[in-house]
Amino acid sequence: MAATPVTYGRWTAGTLLGRGTTGTVRLAHDATGHAVALKVVHTFLARDEEFRARFAREVATLGAVHGRHTAALVDADAGVEATVPWVAMEYVRGPTLHARVGGADAVGGGDPLPLGELRSLAGALAWALDTVHGAGLVHGGLKPSNVLLAEAGPRVVDFGMARAMDDASSDTERSARGLPYAAPEQLAQALSTPAADVFSLGAVLAFAATGHAPFAGGPRAVPGDPDLAGAPEPVLPLLAACLAVDPAARPTPRTVARMAGHPLPGSRRKALTVATVLLAFASHHVNSAPRHRTLVDDGTERRAGADGTPG
């Protein structure tokens, strides 16, 4: 006899997609066939009142996240009264970055991405973080299994969830969970900030560039030097900048995107505005500039226009 399908709101849960620290993720459909990734919170966390309150707060803000490189919130029942809190996110079809590179989290080597793909990945991750931060959230747990490589480009999932977990975990749990992509200040003081996300971006990119995580070994409140052996030289400055120990020294996602050669929309508009202003300024000054002296071939001096035409 077939098992009764389990439903959450209008969603019928199906194939298991993965199991994380917060919950279990399944592919789910509604009656129209619309697919979502349904995350159902683990029972032991659902019983923890404080966790539930934090989770509800985080989920309430997820609706504001809309971007090309993030998965949107579709539906949720995450209130403190829910029997088991769950969220339904846009389903992204494609392998995780973790699977694509080869699942080598420790030194030992997967299959690194070529330079062009690395640059696009950096641009997409920066775009995703810019979207998440713009909505007033932080990701808090960016890692290769949270990056899905869809046909239309990489998409980041699971933002906001890790922060709900942070306060519920002991230092040791945080270290174990966060290794090896969390920022040092996250491991030491549970400080999830936009700058901590940029550190994780650098660590994820380093994984994609080398085939191994940049920090292997035990918990590291103060990280040693990242192992970037095998990373293509052009991305080294970007990796080093993101992996700075001092959060204030890390670039913003917009700067990361620019360094990767994939400036975010808006940056271009701003750049164009700056260029237009500079052009207007220059042309005003050029037009009103005194005609200047030009030394011509025969050694005599002539008055010439600003464009160099003889006067």
Ligand SMILES: Nc1ncnc2c1ncn2[C@@H]1O[C@H](COP(=O)(O)OP(=O)(O)OP(=O)(O)O)[C@@H](O)[C@H]1O
């Ligand atoms: N929106 C989504 N679309 C498609 N698959 C998804 C989506 N969200 C999550 N998944 C899949 O479910 C897996 C588990 O996701 P989840 O975010 O719970 O786990 P995690 O990131 O491994 O763990 P943690 O909760 O500890 O951060 C992911 O690795 C991915 O394969």
